Amino acid sequence: MSEHLRCEVVTHPAIFQPYNRPYVIVSNNANPDYPDQHIALGISTTTAQDSIPINADDWEVGQLSKQSYIVPRYPTVLSETNIDHTVGALSQQVVDEAVAALSEAIGHT
DSSP states (O other): OOOOOTTEEEEEEOTTSSSEEEEEEOOSSOBTTBTTEEEEEEEESSOOTTOEEEOGGGEEEEOOSSOEEEEEEEEEEEEGGGOOEEEEEEOHHHHHHHHHHHHHHTTOO
């Protein structure tokens, strides 16, 4: 069952890398076929085209130790069982901005 909510920042094993990285959960509801999975966007300390900076006032709870960016071109599915820990939660506004950028990047307007 899904334990994490939209806007939460969690750490999870990075795809094809031997370390954990932060992701922000962007899905609203659990998929009934896969209730332990979330759609998430990667967070990086490196700015990239279309990345969304995470400012101090974007955090509802918690923070990351370095300036970070949501990378809308880095969507993935996270399994609840592989989430290492919860870092905090971002504001609805910055998450909505990142989801809109992902939607634009994949051609949905």
